[in-house]
Amino acid sequence: MQNKSIISPEIEEVLKLPNKDEEIRKLFLDLHPREIFTLCEDLKPQQNAQIVIALKSPLGIEFFQQFKTKRQRGIFRHFSKEWMADILEDMAPDERTDFIKTLSKEQTGQVLPLIAQAERNDIKKLLQYKEGTAGSILTTEYAFLSQDITASKALNQLRKQAFDRETIYYVYVIDNERKLLGFISLKDILISNGNKLIKDIMHLNIINAHIDDDKEQVAKKLADYDLLAIPIVDTENRLIGIVTVDDVVDIIEQEHTEDIYKHGAAGDYVDYMGSPPRLIAKHRIIWLLVLVAMGFVSGMVMEKYAYQLQAVVALTFFIPLLCGSGGNAGTQSSTVVIRGLATGEIQIRDVLKIFLKELSIGGIVGLAMGILAAFRALVLNKDPLLAITVGSAMIATVIVATTLGAVLPLLFKKMKLDPALMSGPFIASIVDIVSLLVYFRIAVLVFA
Amino acid sequence: MQNKSIISPEIEEVLKLPNKDEEIRKLFLDLHPREIFTLCEDLKPQQNAQIVIALKSPLGIEFFQQFKTKRQRGIFRHFSKEWMADILEDMAPDERTDFIKTLSKEQTGQVLPLIAQAERNDIKKLLQYKEGTAGSILTTEYAFLSQDITASKALNQLRKQAFDRETIYYVYVIDNERKLLGFISLKDILISNGNKLIKDIMHLNIINAHIDDDKEQVAKKLADYDLLAIPIVDTENRLIGIVTVDDVVDIIEQEHTEDIYKHGAAGDYVDYMGSPPRLIAKHRIIWLLVLVAMGFVSGMVMEKYAYQLQAVVALTFFIPLLCGSGGNAGTQSSTVVIRGLATGEIQIRDVLKIFLKELSIGGIVGLAMGILAAFRALVLNKDPLLAITVGSAMIATVIVATTLGAVLPLLFKKMKLDPALMSGPFIASIVDIVSLLVYFRIAVLVFA
Numbered sequence A, B: 001m002q003n004k005s006i007i008s009p010e011i012e013e014v015l016k017l018p019n020k021d022e023e024i025r026k027l028f029l030d031l032h033p034r035e036i037f038t039l040c041e042d043l044k045p046q047q048n049a050q051i052v053i054a055l056k057s058p059l060g061i062e063f064f065q066q067f068k069t070k071r072q073r074g075i076f077r078h079f080s081k082e083w084m085a086d087i088l089e090d091m092a093p094d095e096r097t098d099f100i101k102t103l104s105k106e107q108t109g110q111v112l113p114l115i116a117q118a119e120r121n122d123i124k125k126l127l128q129y130k131e132g133t134a135g136s137i138l139t140t141e142y143a144f145l146s147q148d149i150t151a152s153k154a155l156n157q158l159r160k161q162a163f164d165r166e167t168i169y170y171v172y173v174i175d176n177e178r179k180l181l182g183f184i185s186l187k188d189i190l191i192s193n194g195n196k197l198i199k200d201i202m203h204l205n206i207i208n209a210h211i212d213d214d215k216e217q218v219a220k221k222l223a224d225y226d227l228l229a230i231p232i233v234d235t236e237n238r239l240i241g242i243v244t245v246d247d248v249v250d251i252i253e254q255e256h257t258e259d260i261y262k263h264g265a266a267g268d269y270v271d272y273m274g275s276p277p278r279l280i281a282k283h284r285i286i287w288l289l290v291l292v293a294m295g296f297v298s299g300m301v302m303e304k305y306a307y308q309l310q311a312v313v314a315l316t317f318f319i320p321l322l323c324g325s326g327g328n329a330g331t332q333s334s335t336v337v338i339r340g341l342a343t344g345e346i347q348i349r350d351v352l353k354i355f356l357k358e359l360s361i362g363g364i365v366g367l368a369m370g371i372l373a374a375f376r377a378l379v380l381n382k383d384p385l386l387a388i389t390v391g392s393a394m395i396a397t398v399i400v401a402t403t404l405g406a407v408l409p410l411l412f413k414k415m416k417l418d419p420a421l422m423s424g425p426f427i428a429s430i431v432d433i434v435s436l437l438v439y440f441r442i443a444v445l446v447f448a
Helices: A008-014 A020-028 A035-042 A043-057 A059-065 A069-076 A081-091 A093-102 A105-114 A117-126 A151-164 A186-191 A214-223 A245-263 A277-304 A306-311 A320-343 A348-380 A384-414 A424-446 B008-014 B020-028 B033-040 B045-054 B059-065 B071-077 B081-090 B092-100 B105-114 B118-125 B151-164 B186-191 B217-225 B243-262 B277-304 B307-311 B319-343 B348-380 B384-414 B426-448
Strands: A143-144 A169-175 A180-185 A231-232 A240-245 B144-146 B169-174 B180-185 B229-233 B238-246
Touching: A008 A020, A008 A035, A008 A043, A008 A093, A020 A043, A035 A043, A035 A059, A043 A059, A043 A069, A059 A069, A059 A081, A059 A424, A069 A093, A081 A105, A081 A117, A093 A117, A143 A151, A143 A240, A151 A169, A151 A186, A151 A306, A151 B186, A169 A186, A169 A240, A169 B186, A180 A186, A180 A231, A180 B229, A186 B151, A186 B169, A186 B186, A214 A231, A214 A245, A240 A245, A240 A306, A245 A320, A245 B243, A245 B319, A277 A306, A277 A424, A277 B319, A277 B348, A306 A424, A320 A348, A320 A384, A320 A424, A320 B243, A320 B277, A320 B319, A320 B426, A348 A384, A348 B277, A384 A424, A424 B319, A424 B426, B008 B020, B008 B033, B008 B045, B008 B238, B033 B045, B033 B059, B033 B217, B045 B059, B045 B071, B059 B071, B071 B092, B071 B238, B081 B105, B081 B118, B092 B118, B092 B243, B144 B238, B151 B169, B151 B186, B169 B229, B169 B238, B180 B186, B217 B229, B217 B243, B243 B319, B277 B307, B277 B426, B307 B426, B319 B348, B319 B384, B319 B426, B348 B384, B384 B426
Parallel strands: A143 A169, B144 B169
Antiparallel strands: A169 A180, A231 A240, B169 B180, B229 B238
8 A cells, every 4th residue: 555645635636637537547546446435535526526537447436336325426416427327337236226226216217228228127127126135235247157168168258257247256057047056166166177067066055045035144144154255046046146245244234233223222223414303313212202101110119109208318319329220230231142142142042041140240240339339328328227228229129130131132032022122221211110119118128 | 055954863863873974974075064063063062073073174174163162172172182183283274273272271282292393383373463463363374476477377376275275366476585575366367368477467556454453453454445365464564374354254243242242331241151150240340330439429419409309209200210211312322423433424523513413303302202201290290390390301301411422422532532431321320410400400490
C-alpha cells in the first residue's frame, strides 16, 4: 500500500484537470478497489461518479461496488443513461440485484431497456427471489463444465471462463438441463492426470443449498464447511447460481446487528442516519409500551404494602437499588445463555446444570452485593433492622434474578420462541416484580 | 449428502466389529469432514479417537480438527504416544498451535520429542507469538514462488506444492531471504502466456498485515478486501505465514461474543459450561458492585425527598416503573449508537445530528409512555395531581434517557474509551438517578 500518501484534497485537485481521466487512472490503476474506496469515500457523489468513469470497467465498477447501496444510488444519479446501462451490465449479479432493489420503479423503467437482453433476463430472474433467501444473494457468474471432457480440456475451458466468473477455483459439473452432477476444484483438476475425464475425478457428494433456504443458514453452512463457494439449486436440482465466501462476512455482520438490537430490545434494524425520528420511534415503541405495562405490576405490588412504606419511609430509598441490581444480575446471566444458545455452546438439555450453576453464581455475587447494601443501610441510615431487610432482600433478589435470567431464555427456546426475547430489559422488568415481592415480605417479617 | 441416514447408534455398532477400521472408512470416505463431525459429535471421546485412527491422515485429521480445542483434548487422551505425534505432525499449523496451547506442560513435554524436527521448530516458533495477534492465527503452509521462473513452470511447481498447502489459489513471490516481493493468484498464472516471467505478471501492491497486528483487524482487512488469504510479514517484510478466509468467520464470531457480553455488562468471556461458578462469578461481580455503588446515589436522592414520600405515599408506587422505563429507553438508544459506531454507520462527528434525532424520538415515545402511565394513575389511583406528576416525569425521563443513551457512548469514543462500556446496565443506573431527580422536582411543584 505505497499510495497511502494520496489524500482527498489532492484527488479533488486532479478532478479539476482537463485530462482528469488519464491522471486518475495513473493514480489508482495499481490499487485494490478497496484502497481506492478508502481514499475516496468522503468525496462528493458527483466526484466519485467521475472517478468511476475515469477508471472504466472493470476497476471502476469494482470501486463503485465498494459503496453501500444507499451511497451507490447517490453516485448513480450523476451518470448518463448510457453509463447507467453500462454499469448495470458490468456489475456482479448479486451486487446488482441488491442495488436495483433500491432504485425507484421509474428509474428502473428508464434504464432497464438500455441493457442487453441476456443481462436483463438475469436481473429479472434474480429480482423475483424472496428477500432473505439464498436466491436473493446468489450470483449467476459461476464456472461450470460438462462431465465428459478431459482434465486438460477442462483447464483450457476454465482459462476462457476466468474473465467473467466470480471464481474459477470451484467448478460445478452440470448436464444439458443444468442439473448439478458433481463438484470439482481447480486444484483437483490441476493435480489430476490430464487425460482423465471430469466425471471420473469430480466429487459426487456436493454440499449445496436450496434457493429458498434462509441466507444466514447458507452463510453458516459455507463457513462450517470451510468452502469458497456453495452451489444453490432449485427443487429439480438445477444449478441456479453460487454464493461466494466474500458475502458470508456481510451476512454474519448483519445478523450480528439484529442480535444486538434484540439484546437491547431496540426493535428491528432501521437505517439510523437515513431514517426520520418518527420511523425509528415506531420501531422502538412497541417494546417500550409492553415494558411499561409490565411495570404496572410493580406498582400493584407496592400498593399492597402502602402501610409498611408509610411506617418505614427508609424502605423506599432502597427500591431503585434493589430493582436495578436484580435487573443487572439477570441481564448478565440471560446475556450469557442467549449467546451460548446461539453459538451452540449451551443446549436446552443442560437446563438443570445451568440452573444449579447460576444458583451458585447468584449466591456468591448476591452475598457480596447484599453485604455492601446492608453496610450502607447500617452506616448511613443507622438502622440494623433495615440493614437486615435490605441485605437479605438483595441476596434473594440476585439469586432469583440470575436463575430466572438463565432459565427463561432456555424455556423460550424449548417452546420454539426466540430466546433473545428474554434479553436484558425483559428480564429486568420481570425481576422488578420479584424483587419488590421479596423485599416487602422480608420487611413485614423484620419490622413486625 | 446422501448419507444423512447414518445415525449414531449405527456408528456405535460398527465400532464394535472386528474389522471396524475398514467399515468406518466405507461409511465415511466420501463425506466432507464436517459431515462426519455432524454425525459423530455426540459419540464418546474414545469412540471419536477410534474413528480418527480408522480414517487415517488426511481425512481423520480433518475430522479431528472440526472439534473445539477442549473436546480435541478429550479425544487426544485416547491415542497412543505414536498416534499423538502423528496427529500433531499432520494438523494444520494454525489449528495445531491453538490445540497445543491447551495441553499441560507435562503432556507437551512427552509428545514434542516424538515429532519431526522441522515440525517441532514450526510449533515452537508459532507458540511464541502473542495471543490475539496475527502471529497467533497464521499458518506456515503457504504456496510460494520465486520471481524468475515462467508462468508455465510456476504452474508445475504449484502442482507439486498443492498437496500440503492451505491454499494454492493465492501464491506469494519471495526472494532467498523470504522477503515478500509480490503476489499472484492461480487465476493470474493460468490466464497468462506460459512464457512470461512471474516478476512481470505479479502484483506489486500487496495487501498484507504484520505479525503483531490485532487478529480482529486482520480478519476485518481480509473481509474488506474480499481476499482468500492475507500474507503476514515481520518488520523486515519477511513472509512468516498466511491467514486464510476460513478463519475469518471464527474470529468475527468470537468478537461478536465479546461485544454481546459487553452489552450485558457480563464481564469477559469465560468457557461457561467448563468453568466453576466461582470463576464465572469473579468475572461478573466487578460490574455488579460498581452498579450497586451507583445505585447508592439513587437512595441519596430519595432521602432528600423523604417528606414528600411520606405525605404522598402513592408517589412511591411509580418509582420502579419510571426508573425501569428510563432504563429501557436509554438501553435502546445506546444499543443503536454502540452498534453503529462498531459498523461505521455512525461517526463521532454526527453527534449533534444524533442528539437532535434522539430528542425527537424521545419526545415521541416519551409522550406515548407518559400518557399510558398518567392514565394508570388516573384510573387506579384516582388522583389527577399524581397523574400529572407521573405523566410529565415519564416524558422528561424518557427524553433524557434516549439522549444520554446516545450521547454517552459517543463521548466515551471521543475520549478514546470503549463506547460499549456505556451499554444498557450503565445507562440504566445513570438514568435511575436522573429519573428520580426529575420525578421529585415535578412532585414538589405539583403537590406544593
